[in-house]
Amino acid sequence: MRGDDERSLAALCADSRRLGRLLLAGAAASFTAALDRAVASLQSDAAMPLTFHIVFGLGEGPGGGLIEVVAGIRLRWRDPRRARILVYGRLPDPDGSGDDGSSNRPSNTYAALVELNALAAGELAPQDFTSGELSVESRPALSAAYLFGGTLENGQPLSDEDVLETAAQFLRQRMEIDQAEGAGRDRLRQLEGGAYGGSGPDQQIWSQIASVPLLAFGSKRLVSPDGEIREALGLSFTRAGLLHLLHNHWQDGAGFVDEPSGAPAGAALRGDVESRWLISEDHLLLSQAILPAEASDKRWQSITDEWSSIMEGFKDLARLRERGKWLDTLIALCHRRYTEDFRNVGVAEFYRSRYAEAAGMAAEVRARIERDLIEGCRTGRWSLGDLAGIVDSLIGWQEERLAGIPERIARIRRSEDETRVRIIGVCQKWASLGPFARISGKCEAVLDECAVQLHDLNVKMTRAEAWAFAGQLLPAILTELQDLKQTIEAVVLRVADVVATIDRRLDRLADVLEAEPNAYVPVVRLFNRDRLRGIAAAVLTDEREQRDHATRMRDSLFANMDSQAGFQALLDHFDGSDPLHALHAIGDSRVDDAHANHVATAGEGVLRLTVLDQIREMYGSDPLALRSFFDTVVSATHCLIELNGTASATERRSFALLPHAGKPEAFAKQVRAGIRACAGAEMTLLDTGRSPFEIGIVTIQAVPALSEVASLAAFDAAYQARLFSDTATAFYDMHTVSTATDLKPLVTQVPEHQKEMAAGFNLPHLLIGLVRGLVYDRRGGSSGTDGFLLVPKDADGFDEQPVYLGTDLFASSEALPASTVALLSANNARALSDASPAQLDDWRQGVVSLVNRTKAERGNDPTDLIYRKFVEAGKTASQMLRGERR
Structure with missing residues (x-):
């Protein structure tokens, strides 16, 4: 790794194909194990033929593997x-525009093309990176290479999405052609075998060939987008059901909308809700029991x-x-009851003993509220948005x-004092x-009056203790309610996330379904767009239809939940690995019924066509329009x-992948005839038994040489500039x-460019190599061939x-191959980094002497062009020795 480079590993990977190769080698064991597993899953018999498809980015670092x-x-x-091994190499934009990755992709691409060319020609025999010993035979290791x-x-130009779409569908279509029997498979094998002229079983497409053919492809699909239409309608139903669950806000003409209904949440707190939710005043004061065990105790009475x-x-x-002791006795009995006998322990001790149970009571209150709320959600009485508002209002009330x-x-x-x-x-x-008062009955009246006042006093004193306890119970209840609120809000957010996910998918589906047919895009969707809009608007704004669906979806959603389950269970359901899958299945199940109802009333549909x-x-109804349509589609594949203009006349084949003929058969024959008439003799029609909802068009073009690729010059320029x-x-x-491998260049460099390279870089390194002794001048020697030798050190x-x-x-310097320049410059760079200042100065003086010697050899003419090149090279070498440039 370069010591002066602080880029991250990811950036280095993008820049360096060699590093990508190194990273792949580090994962060699897992790679081969995965490969073996994939093959084992496909092969029931070891003799079964295999085809390996390798898709890679020519400009990517990891593509170096x-x-x-x-x-x-x-x-x-x-x-x-x-x-068979087929590779599919993706070429980047030559100028890197629109690329989020490495700016070195164009230069990497040229290097990769050089190696791919050598590999296809059988001139490159790489070692197996899993063992480092065995080599592939000199014959081409590939069966075909697509670019x-x-x-x-x-x-x-195509969008990145269209490029990926086309490549993906071509892979599938190519496999369909390869699996078909007859002329289509034979022609494909001939193209990939480089035998363009013949056909039939006598063609030896696996004979020893000079090189593997380089090919290009085009792909088109004519589809009736039944699956996409069905998905869009199903997702719309699912979305409506979720919005009902979330807000339950219906608007005529729009259906369920994604906004709160505006109904006041506090309205749900009316009626007997206090007692039902164990938060009435009597429950807070334990005048009525909260815990189930105490509530079932028949001896439990209210404070009064x-x-x-x-x-x-x-x-x-x-x-x-x-x-004379009646009142004293009555007062004493009440006092004892208050201090010792109220609920067996006395008032103060009873409430003090309940402080430790406040958390359990609060949990019971929360459970009662949660069960009631989730049941309201289950029955459709309340939406999730209502529930969040209800709990929020409940919290405010308790606060x-x-x-x-x-x-x-x-x-x-x-009041006690009074x-x-x-x-x-x-x-x-x-x-x-x-x-006489005793005889007249006034004593009984005073006793009764005293009992009334004592009852009133003890109730008040008990309630004062009870409210003090309530001051401890309410914070615990509020804690539970806050947690319940957070859980409900988490469910609301999760459902809203699922709705947003559906919206994104629906937006994507709308983009492709609303777009008018375009013969130049990979997929041409054929259907009546106005009819789809009408049907979608009708079924999605039918309140009876949508409420019935919402009820079914809600029932299905809660069907597998325990009757005692709370909102955490609902949150766990939506946080599952694929919460949308089950919900979409419910929505999708409603599509056929809704579509059938619409067809029954309106007489037109968009599904199963x-x-x-x-x-x-x-x-x-218009044969000329039909012919024009196929002519446009086929010619636009x-x-x-x-490619450069000279490649246009080279071998080219087209394939049409057709479904089984439907009814009426006469029109199916008319379609086949129209396609063949537009494409000419090079079109092969294949009945692949594929889906009745699509027709595939494939074009395969032979690339006679990489030099015919129009962007190759730009890739080469980036390569040379980087080098x-x-x-x-x-x-x-x-x-x-x-570096010892001499790679055949794809582009022949013009002499002027070679001289520029020599003067600018190669020659300075040769001068440094000479003064260091790395380059040896053997002219005039007693033995061997005269000339200069590069003698690197290990x-x-x-x-x-x-x-x-x-x-x-x-x-x-003009003729140095890139590998030799790399070897020379790497040795020089290592030596310069290790040399002392005195040694560097000696080498600099040596470079000056070499330049002066060249002047003498050129007749001491200071204007000699070659000498001037040496002067410029000497200055560059001196700057490198002083550390002013690399």
């Missing part, structure tokens, strides 16, 4: 008749009843005493209650009674590569093969095999 992948496959399945890019052969039920008994006990507790207790305490004053008055009245039905409806600016590492970044400092450069230094 193509050669190793091919070698890894071929070394396991050696017979090309039993295991495709973002521009059609007529120069029309607790004191009312014992007062008559207490009066009877008081009457058993002397008359107000909690805030008012101190004032409530203070009022009760003030009651105590009345009791004192009763006691004073009792003390003033004379002997084959592609022949659609073509017949659009063009069946262009290959995804722009010129950074030869020390650019060769290694762009290529995956060894890691231990020993001389490696010399590379002969030529007899003239400047001529040698």
Whole structure:
């Protein structure tokens, strides 16, 4: 790795094909294991033929592993008749426009094309990257190589999405052709075998060939988009059901809409909801029990009843005493009841013992509320949006209650004092009674009055303690309600996310279904767009239809949930691996019924119409329009590569993949005749038994040579510029093969460009190599051929095999292959980084001497053009030695 480069690993991968190759080699074991598993899943018999399809980006760093992948496959399945390998290389935009990745894709692409050309010609025998030892035989390891890019052969650019769509459908169509028996398969094999002239079983398409053919392809599908229409309608039903669940807001003419209905949430808190949800005042004060075990205890009474039920008994006990002690006895009995016997422990102790159970009581309150709310959601009484508002209002209500507790207790305490004053008055009245008052019955009246006041006082004192307890219970209830609110809001957000996902998919479907037919795009959709709009509007705004569907979807959604399950279970359902799948199945199940109802009333439909039905409806009554339609479609099935003009007359074949003939058969024959008439003799019609909803058109064009690719010059220019600016590492970044391999260039460089390279880079490195002793001048020697030799050093400092450069230094600089330049510059760069300042200065003086010697050899003419080149090269070498440039 370059020490001065701080780019991330991902960026290095995009820039360096060699690094991509290295990363692939690091995963060699997992790659081959996955390959073996894939083959085992396809082959029931080891003798079954295989076809390996490899799709890769020519300009990508990881695409540098193509050669190793091919070698890894071929070394396991050696017979090309039993295991075919086809590669599909995607060419990037030559100028990199619209690319989010590496700016080095064009230069990488040229390097990749050079290697692909060598691989196809059988001139490259790479080692198996899984073992590092075995090599593929010299014969071509590939069966065919397809190239495709973002521009059609007529120069029309395609979107990235259309490029991928075309490539994907071509792969499927090519496999269909290959699996068909008869002339179609034979012609495909002849194209991919490079035998363009003949046909039939006698054609030896697997004989030893000089090179693997390079091909381009075009693909078209004429479809009746039944699946897309069905999906759009099904998703629309699903969306409507979810909006009913989310808001339940119906608008005439629009259906269920994605906005709240505006109904006040507080309305749901009326009626007996307080008691049903265990949040009435009696429940908060434990006048009524909250916990199930206590609620089932028949001895449990309200606070008022607790004191009312014992007062008559207490009066009877008081009457058993002397008359003068009746009130004292009654007061004492009430005090004991309050401090010790209320619910067996006394008032204060009872409520103190319930503080520890506040969390359990709050959970019971939350469970009761949640069960009621989810049942309301299950029955359609409330939407999820209503529920969030209800809980929010409920929280606000309880917060107000909690805030008012101190004032409530203070009022009760003030009222207690008033009651105590009345009791004192009763006691004073009792003390003033004379002997005749007892005879007249006034004692009983005063006793009854005292009992009433004592009952009132003890109820108030108990309620004061109870409100103090409520001040501890309400925060626990609020905590549960906040959590419930968050869970409901999470469900609301998740359902809204699912609706948004549906909306995005519907937008995409709308883009393709609303678009008018275009013969130049990969998929030409044939159907009546106005009719689809009408049917969609009718069924999606039918309130009875949509409410019935919403009920069914809601029932299905809750069907598998436990009756005691809460909103977390609902959230878990929507957070599942594919929550939309089951919901869409429900919506999709309604499409056929709704469509059938519409057909019954309106007499027209858009589903279950084959592609022949659609073509017949659009063009069946006008033979000239039908012929014009097929002429346009077939002629617009262009290959995804722009070739130079000389390639237009080369071998080309077209295939039409047709479904089985439908009814009426006469029109199916008319379609076949129209396609054949438009395409001529090179069109092969295949009855593939494919879906009745589509017709496929495929064009395959032979590329006579890579030099015919229109963008090759731009790729080469980027390659040369990158090599010129950074030869020390650019060769290694762009290529995956060894520097010792001489690669055949695809573009012959003009002499002026070679001289520019020599003066600008090659010659400076040769000068540095000479002063370092890396380049050896053997002119005038006693043995061997005169000339210059490059003698690189290995890691231990020993001389490696010399590379002969030529007899003239400047001529040698012009003729240096890229691999030799890379070797020379890499050795120089390593030496310069390790040298001392004194050594660098010595080398710089040596470069000056070499330039001066050249002047003498050129007749001491300071204007000599070659000498001037050496001067410029010497200046560049001096800058490199001073560290001013690379």
